[in-house]
Amino acid sequence: MPTATAVVTWLVENQDLMVEQAVQHLNIALTGLFFGVVLWGTTGLLIHRYDRFSDVTLGVFGVLLTIPSLALLSLLIPLVGIGTPAAVTALVLYSALPIARNVYVGLESVDESSIEVGRGLGMTDRQLLFRVRFPQAMSVMMAGIRQAAVLLVAITTVTAFFGAPGLGQSIFRGISVGNTRQILGSAIVISTIAIVLDTGLYGVQRFLSPTEVTST
Secondary structure: OOOHHHHHHHHHHOHHHHHHHHHHHHHHHHHHHHHHHHHHHHHHHHHHHOHHHHHHHHHHHHHHHHOOHHHHHHHHHHHHOOOHHHHHHHHHHHOHHHHHHHHHHHHHOOOHHHHHHHHHOOOOHHHHHHHHHHHHHHHHHHHHHHHHHHHHHHHHHHHHHHOOOOOHHHHHHHHHHOOHHHHHHHHHHHHHHHHHHHHHHHHHHHHHOOOOOOOO
16 A cells, blocks of 8 residues: 555646546536536426426436446447547436435425415515525525535546546556556545535535525
8 A cells, every 4th residue: 555655746746647637527527517407407396396206206316326337337338429428428317316306305395484475475486486495495406416516526437437538547547557556646636626516516505595504
């Protein structure tokens, strides 16, 4: 097992490679997260409105999350090919449960008395959604996005096995040549990205819902 000094030395010696792969890694993860928020956020809103479909929909998303990443990526190859398209598609699928579930739960947890007050003031359903439901549910919704973000940063590592760029390439290269310093150094950078991204999204969460912020 290499010492901490040896790992740091390797990181310094390969800092250009680490920066390049970190940008690629983050780009893939954020692309998957963006499309996941758009797609599954809308789905969460729909199953809140049509509640009878919520159990089935979230159950299917839960099953998706249990599929091993290598197996899912293998299944996607005939459909979207290898590399970045397969990586982004897999990340979008894996983001379904945390995003859709938290949007649904957040909207379901809105205080009904607030809704009644809004109706009493003459608000339309659209106004109630954007002025009452979303603000009260934002903390829970953002918590789901944060969970998805950290999950996708981790899974992006595995997508390198199927030709996607990112820090996973350095990890698999380190495994193939038995370079433990490279494996640990790349893993440290991946963990740092996940922590920084989660911290940034937590800041957004506090900004959007300053009176109620969950620590999950």
